[in-house]
Amino acid sequence: MAAIELTGLSTVYPNGVRAVDDLDLSVTDGEFFALLGPSGCGKTTLLRTIAGLEQSSSGTIELDGKDVTSVDAGKRGVAMVFQDYALFPHMTVAQNIAYPLRVRRASKQAQQDAATSTSAGLGLSALLERRPGQLSGGQQQRVALARAIAMSADVLLLDEPLSNLDARLRLEARTFLKRLQHDLGLTTVFVTHDQAEALALADRIAVMAEGRIRQLGTPKEVFQRPADTFVANFIGSTPMNLLSGTVRDGQVEVAGARLTPPGDLTLSDGTPVVAGIRPEYLQPGTDGITGVVSIVENLGVTSLVTLECPGEVLVGLTVPEHEEPAVGTTMTAAPAPGRLLVYDGETTELLTA
Amino acid sequence: MRRARDASGLGVARAIGFVSPALLLIGLFLVFPAIWTIYIGLTNYALTGPNSVAPSFVGLSNFMDALNDTLFGNAVWLTLLFVVGSAVLGQNFLGFALAWVLRSARPVIRRTVEAFVLLAWILPSVVVAYLWTAVLDRDGGTLNALLGNGSTAWLVEYPMASLIVFNTWRGTAFSMMLYSSALAAVPPSQLETAKTVGANGWQTVRDVVFPHIRGHVLTNTLLISLWTANDFTPFLLTAGGPNHESETLPVFIYQQAIANGELGYSAAISFLLLIVNLLVSLVYLLLLRRRA
Amino acid sequence: MTFRQMLRRSLYTVLIAAVLAFFAIPMLWLASAPFDSDPGVGLRWPDWTLDNWRVTFSHPYALGSLLNSIVLCAVATIVTTALGTLAAYALSRVHIPGRDALLYVLLLLSSVVTGTAAMVPIFVMMLQLGLINSQYATGLVIAGGMLPAAIFILKDFIDSVPRSYEESARVFGASPGQVLRHVVLPVARPGIATITVWAFVQAWGNFLLPFLLLRDVTEQPAAVLLRTLKDEGGSANLTVIPVFSLLYAIPVVALYLFVSKRYGFRFHGGIKA
Numbered sequence: 001m002a003a004i005e006l007t008g009l010s011t012v013y014p015n016g017v018r019a020v021d022d023l024d025l026s027v028t029d030g031e032f033f034a035l036l037g038p039s040g041c042g043k044t045t046l047l048r049t050i051a052g053l054e055q056s057s058s059g060t061i062e063l064d065g066k067d068v069t070s071v072d073a074g075k076r077g078v079a080m081v082f083q084d085y086a087l088f089p090h091m092t093v094a095q096n097i098a099y100p101l102r103v104r105r106a107s108k109q110a111q112q113d114a115a116t117s118t119s120a121g122l123g124l125s126a127l128l129e130r131r132p133g134q135l136s137g138g139q140q141q142r143v144a145l146a147r148a149i150a151m152s153a154d155v156l157l158l159d160e161p162l163s164n165l166d167a168r169l170r171l172e173a174r175t176f177l178k179r180l181q182h183d184l185g186l187t188t189v190f191v192t193h194d195q196a197e198a199l200a201l202a203d204r205i206a207v208m209a210e211g212r213i214r215q216l217g218t219p220k221e222v223f224q225r226p227a228d229t230f231v232a233n234f235i236g237s238t239p240m241n242l243l244s245g246t247v248r249d250g251q252v253e254v255a256g257a258r259l260t261p262p263g264d265l266t267l268s269d270g271t272p273v274v275a276g277i278r279p280e281y282l283q284p285g286t287d288g289i290t291g292v293v294s295i296v297e298n299l300g301v302t303s304l305v306t307l308e309c310p311g312e313v314l315v316g317l318t319v320p321e322h323e324e325p326a327v328g329t330t331m332t333a334a335p336a337p338g339r340l341l342v343y344d345g346e347t348t349e350l351l352t353a
Numbered sequence: 354m355r356r357a358r359d360a361s362g363l364g365v366a367r368a369i370g371f372v373s374p375a376l377l378l379i380g381l382f383l384v385f386p387a388i389w390t391i392y393i394g395l396t397n398y399a400l401t402g403p404n405s406v407a408p409s410f411v412g413l414s415n416f417m418d419a420l421n422d423t424l425f426g427n428a429v430w431l432t433l434l435f436v437v438g439s440a441v442l443g444q445n446f447l448g449f450a451l452a453w454v455l456r457s458a459r460p461v462i463r464r465t466v467e468a469f470v471l472l473a474w475i476l477p478s479v480v481v482a483y484l485w486t487a488v489l490d491r492d493g494g495t496l497n498a499l500l501g502n503g504s505t506a507w508l509v510e511y512p513m514a515s516l517i518v519f520n521t522w523r524g525t526a527f528s529m530m531l532y533s534s535a536l537a538a539v540p541p542s543q544l545e546t547a548k549t550v551g552a553n554g555w556q557t558v559r560d561v562v563f564p565h566i567r568g569h570v571l572t573n574t575l576l577i578s579l580w581t582a583n584d585f586t587p588f589l590l591t592a593g594g595p596n597h598e599s600e601t602l603p604v605f606i607y608q609q610a611i612a613n614g615e616l617g618y619s620a621a622i623s624f625l626l627l628i629v630n631l632l633v634s635l636v637y638l639l640l641l642r643r644r645a
Numbered sequence: 646m647t648f649r650q651m652l653r654r655s656l657y658t659v660l661i662a663a664v665l666a667f668f669a670i671p672m673l674w675l676a677s678a679p680f681d682s683d684p685g686v687g688l689r690w691p692d693w694t695l696d697n698w699r700v701t702f703s704h705p706y707a708l709g710s711l712l713n714s715i716v717l718c719a720v721a722t723i724v725t726t727a728l729g730t731l732a733a734y735a736l737s738r739v740h741i742p743g744r745d746a747l748l749y750v751l752l753l754l755s756s757v758v759t760g761t762a763a764m765v766p767i768f769v770m771m772l773q774l775g776l777i778n779s780q781y782a783t784g785l786v787i788a789g790g791m792l793p794a795a796i797f798i799l800k801d802f803i804d805s806v807p808r809s810y811e812e813s814a815r816v817f818g819a820s821p822g823q824v825l826r827h828v829v830l831p832v833a834r835p836g837i838a839t840i841t842v843w844a845f846v847q848a849w850g851n852f853l854l855p856f857l858l859l860r861d862v863t864e865q866p867a868a869v870l871l872r873t874l875k876d877e878g879g880s881a882n883l884t885v886i887p888v889f890s891l892l893y894a895i896p897v898v899a900l901y902l903f904v905s906k907r908y909g910f911r912f913h914g915g916i917k918a
Contacts, residue, residue, distance in 0.1 A: 053812050073362065074818030086813035090831040100817040102827075151817055361738040361811045361829070363821050371735035375728040375792050379751070382789030383758045386766035393769060454660065462661060469668040475901050477850035479871045480675070480890045487674040493685040495670060522668065576756075583759040585853045589872065603761040610765050611857070620765045627762045634756040638749070 003029050004050065004155060004187065009059035011045055011211075019045040020056065021211035027204075032181045033189045034202035038234070042211040043191045047157050050189065051080050064154055074103070079148035080157040083164060085140045087132035093119070093143050094128040100151035118146045122180075137165050138173060149184065156181075158190035162197060174200055195235050199223060207231045225341065229348040232276050232341070238304060240278050241315050243289075244345060247271045252342060256310030257289040259335060261342050265351060272345025277335050279304060282317035284325075285334030289315050293325045307333060387627055394621030400614030408617065415621035425622065427597055428605035432582055434513055435520065435601050440581040441574055443521030448528025448573075452536055453558070467529070474526035482589035485519050512591050512599035519590065520581060528573055535569040536562065568644045575637040579630060602626060675894065678887030685883065701888040706862055706870055711892065713780065713859075714849060714866035720784030721848040725791045726841045732792075733799035734829060738811070748797070755793035760853045763790075768857050776858075783858045787848050795840050802836025803829065835907075842904045846897055867893045 004027040011020040019042045027033045035043035048054045050061060052073030061069045068076045079100070087096050095102075097118055098111035106114075119125050122142045132140055141161065148156055161177065162170045178201050181188050192198050198205050199219040207215045207222060207230075215227035226232035232240045245254030247267040252259045254275045261267060280302075282288070291307030294314075302318040305325060309315050317333045325331055342351045363371070394415055398408035419425045451470065455463045473481070488495045491506035507515045539562055547557045563570075585603045587593070593600030593608060600608070606626070610619035678684045679698070681691035701707050736744055767786060776782035806829060814824045830837070852868045859865050862873060871889055874882045 051816050053816065073812075073815045074820070078816060080813065080816040082809040082813055084807060084809050086807065086809040088810060088814075088828055088832070090834075099814070099827075103814070103817055103819045103823055147817070361734070361808075361821060361824055362815045363735060363739050365739060365741055367821060368735035368739035368741055371731040372741070375732035375796060378724070378728060378785065378789040379754065379792050382767065382786050383754050383763070383793070386763045386770065387758050389770070390763070390766040393766060398769070451664065454657065458661070466661065466665055466668075469665060469672070471901075472672065472898070473668055475846070475897055476672075476894055477868060477897060478852055479850075479868050480894045481671075483871075483886065483890055484671040484674050487678070488671045490685075493689065495674075522671070579756060583761040585761055589852070606761065606764065610768065616765060616769060620769075623762050623765045627757060630757040630759065630762060631753075634753050637756070638752060 003027060003062075003064060004189065005060075005062040005065075006046075006050075007060045007062075009046070009049065009061065010057050011042075011049055011054060012057040018211045020049065023059070023211070023213060025206060025213065025216070027187060027189060029187055030185045031187055032178070032201060032203045033187075034198040034205045035189065035191045035208060036193070036195060036198040036205050036234075037208035038193060040210075041208040043193075043208050044159060045211075046208075047080075047159055047189065047191045050155075051078050051157055052076050077154040078157060079151040079153035079155070081141075081144045081148050081159065081161060083160040085132075085144040085164070087140055087143055087147075089132050092129050092131060093124060093135070096132065096143055097124075097146045097150050099147060114150045115146075118150045119143075121149075122146050138169050141165065141173060145180070149186075154187065156186050156188040158188065160192055161190055162192070163194070170197075177201060196237055199235070207234060224339075225350065226276070227350050229274055229276070229343050232343070236278060238279050238299075238316065238318065240276050241282070242343075243275045243277075243313060243315065245273060245275060246345075247273055252340075255289045255291070255313040255315060259288070259340060262338065262340060265342060267342070267351070273351070274343040274345055274348070276341035276343055277339060279316040279318045281336045281339035282315070282333040283336060284317075284319065284323070284331055286332055288332045288334030290330065290332045291315060293327050293329050293331060296324050296327060305331075307331065390620045390623050390627065393617055394624045396617045398617040398620070400611070400616055402614070404617075405614075411617070415618050416625075418618065419622060419625070424597060424600070424605065428600050428602045431513060431598075431600060432602040435516060435584075435587070436578045436581045438513075438517035439520035440524070440577040443517060444524045444528045444577055445570070445574055447521060447525045449532045451525065451529045452532035453562075455533070456536060470526045470529055473522055474524065478586045479589060481523060482586065485515075485522075485590060489515055508591055509595050512595065516587050516590060516599055516601075520584070520586070523586070524577060524581070528577060531569060531573050532566070535566040539565045568640065572637055572640050572644075575633055575640070579633045579637070583626070583630065674887070675891055678883075679891045681887070684887055697884050697888045701885045701892070704885050704889075706865070706873075707885060707889055709863060710865050710867045710870035713864060714868065714893075717780050717784050717787070717855065717866050718845050718848040720781055721787040721791065722841055722844040724785060724788035725795050725844040726837060728788070729792055729795035729799050729840065730830075730833075730837055733796050733803050734825065736796070737800050737803040738808075748800070751793040751796060755790075755797075758790075760790065760851075764853060764857060767854070771858050778859055778861045778864050780859070780864060783855055784848075786858070787851055787854055788844075790854075791844050791847055795844060798843075799833075799836060799840055802839075803833050806832045838907075839904060842900050846900055849897055 004025070006023055006025040009020055009023045009025075010018065012018050021042070023046065035046060037043050045054060049056050052068070052071065056069065059069075060067055063076060063078070088099070091099070094112070094115040097115040101111045101114050115128060116125070119128055122145060124139070124142055124146060127135065127139060127143075132143065135143065141164070162173055165173055174197060190201070199222070202219060204216065204218055205222050206213045209230055215222055215231045217227075222231065223235055226235055226240070229242055232242060243254040245252055247253070247269050248258070249269065250261075250267060252261050252267070252273055252275050259275060267273070289307070289309055291309035291313075293305055294308045295306040297304040297306075299318070301321055303321065303324045305317050305319055307315045307317070315333055319325070343349065344351055395410060395412060396408040397404050397411045397415075399405050451466065455466060458466070476484075486508070487493070489507040491497065491504060491509075494507070496507065497505060505511075543561050544557065547561045552560065583603060584601075585607070587599060587601050588604045588607060591599040593604040602622070606619050606622050609615045609622065677689070677691040680693050680695065681689070682694040682696060683692060684697065735741070736748065741747075771777050771779075771782060771786075774782075810828050810832065811824050814828045819827060850868065852872070855866050855869045856872070859869060862870070865873060867889070871886065871893055874886050874889065
């Protein structure tokens with residue numbers, strides 16, 4: 001169990017691309033930490049750098065207080081599960097799980113014991129003599145996890161752990177993974193491009209883009225108060241409404257309506273701003289943005305209504321299942337109290353008091 | 354997806370260590386001989402006699418002699434015949450024809466034909482030489498038996514023709530397999546379109562198939578021509594005879610070097626062959642590269 | 646069926662039959678002559694006997710040359726496979742400066758420096774080194790000729806082993822040697838086996854190099870002896886030659902069948918077009 005401390009970490013490729021750009025990060029002991037971002041944002045590079053598979057260009061990596069920046073991959077006390085699980089096809093499940101011990105020349109008995117005890121905890125006891133090719137996707141993932149656990153490492157790294165599973169299995173595996181990490185208390189960093197996955201699993205999330213961390217916070221913080229419009233757009237199953245406008249008389253003027261900014265925020269007139277409000281936090285009401293219903297999408301328990309508002313702006317709001325308005329009706333979407341976010345129109349950062 | 358530059362953790366130093374033994378062997382037995390043959394070709398080194406102990410530098414005279422040597426010209430001409438006849442025309446056409454016709458054959462028939470064609474290619478050359486000697490023999494030969502004509506000594510009276518037929522038999526397998534793959538890659542929908550508009554077999558080949566496989570035809574032809582030009586098997590059948598009538602370049606080089614002991618001269622000829630090989634290979638690789 | 650279709654069908658059948666005959670007939674000699682009590686150079690229905698086999702086995706050089714072939718091909722194959730695999734692994738995984746140029750040159754070398762083109766310098770080299778009649782030297786020369794193509798094919802195979810296997814093993818603490826032994830070689834085994842067989846078959850059938858370099862009859866492999874039998878005593882030894890040809894050809898055919906059954910015949914002499 002260890003803390004991970006990254007200081008000023010940068011990885012620059014020969015062609016000049018800064019995959020990781022002067023990054024600082026602290027992961028506390030036992031934390032389930034997510035690196036979230038679109039493809040190409042540097043999250044996988046960062047993970048591999050922590051593992052030792054890639055060399056950073058500058059900065060330091062400390063695991064449990066020890067500087068491991070120049071230490072070889074196998075000697076950092078880091079276990080990793082790859083996206084394709086990387087189970088060795090010519091070895092049985094038991095041999096795969098025991099592999100970290102085999103590398104350290106542990107006795108045959110020790111290897112066997114490790115395989116039996118680790119597999120028992122993951123429900124793999126019946127599969128010990130099978131080959132990876134004979135296992136289902138979910139079983140393969142558990143074998144890969146078992147192998148990582150058998151290593152008795154201080155840190156566990158997961159590269160897109162759920163993306164190789166089909167949709168239904170993914171949700172079950174998600175719950176399983178969260179429980180496993182909690183039971184083991186193992187410091188875990190995982191990479192994902194799926195924001196729902198990150199929100200569900202992580203204790204804290206680092207939202208990344210272009211090699212930099214845009215926001216570091218708990219799932220709640222990242223969801224309710226995204227630090228900039230990029231994060232705001234990235235997080236949330238339904239996209240947040242981001243409406244450009246200006247400040248007029250201390251109010252935010254967007255889409256033909258005047259909205260009251262959060263109580264403690266003072267804005268000077270004429271400032272360009274972007275108003276952010278999630279569709280889930282807009283309700284049919286009287287004081288808000290008015291528009292004409294153009295599309296109604298059924299989401300199951302709720303429906304996503306798209307309003308065409310003045311200035312050709314589209315605003316989305318969710319309504320409960322029995323309250324879908326008819327297309328063509330005019331309605332007003334009122335922000336729930338305290339849920340309106342105001343972003344600086346130029347820097348895209350969240351304006352706070 | 355950007356990949357680590359060294360997934361296995363070998364490191365450049367160890368990697369160079371891994372590659373070196375192979376490179377050493379290649380250097381010794383491929384690179385060095387190729388370069389050394391230039392040097393030997395500039396001397397009058399011989400297998401026996403005074404020039405075997407103290408050869409002297411003769412400059413380009415070996416090359417000059419070659420140009421005036423009728424046997425050399427003969428060898429070049431015969432090699433050209435051999436290549437054009439058995440490779441460019443024979444193996445290419447037969448290989449393509451087989452690939453085309455077998456596409457729609459019953460699996461049993463296809464497998465049987467392919468098996469025999471392939472067998473002709475994989476049998477060792479010495480064995481194959483005997484097989485064809487048996488076929489072409491004047492007295493007990495199969496061909497004469499089939500023709501009911503008992504008196505033609507094919508290898509003696511028509512040596513080049515025999516060699517060409519032989520080599521076509523020998524090497525068609527490669528072209529057949531290659532064209533088989535190439536044809537399989539032609540989109541079936543295009544072939545079916547041709548069929549529905551009423552194109553016949555020949556038109557389909559010309560208009561639909563050939564544009565797709567044009568590159569393959571060229572590279573295949575280059576490759577099998579290169580192999581054929583360097584093929585030593587004619588030696589096993591006719592040893593270049595009778596009277597140099599089937600003495601292709603490989604046989605010529607051998608006779609000059611070992612039978613006549615003219616090592617310097619034959620080295621010069623070898624060098625010329627290397628140059629030709631180099632040119633053909635370069636074109637071949639360039640075409641491959643461009644297609645990739 | 647229309648007349649046109651019937652004509653087509655019959656033409657097609659005739660063509661297939663002709664092709665089959667063309668390819669199969671020459672091979673019949675191998676099936677008949679070894680068992681014929683009075684074998685001729687030509688083809689005829691044999692007078693079945695196994696006498697020829699007895700004579701062949703008691704021929705002073707016949708079985709010995711088969712042994713020579715095995716030794717020669719074993720040397721060439723082992724050297725080619727071992728050195729080729731190491732080189733292919735390094736070239737596949739590590740970005741050595743000049744790697745792409747090297748691969749290009751290797752490909753070039755294998756087509757340019759053929760046995761025919763190199764026969765003179767190789768002969769002179771071995772002569773001057775006093776290595777004529779050395780099985781091991783000849784084996785090495787043969788290996789040298791096969792290595793470029795072998796490296797090329799092996800590199801392709803190793804390229805297809807997912808890098809995540811090696812990275813995973815590394816993260817678990819395996820040294821590069823362990824990674825190679827535990828992970829890469831087992832997974833690349835089909836490719837290595839294919840190359841081993843390919844190299845063996847190539848070496849087994851190689852006539853020119855042993856013919857040049859192994860002049861002593863007792864050192865000659867089967868490929869050369871088979872030819873020597875023709876010249877000994879002025880006329881061909883037709884009792885032994887057919888049997889010996891069959892003996893000599895069988896391993897090649899067997900290996901080919903084995904590889905194509907196990908791994909699928911996809912290497913047309915090692916060239917992918």
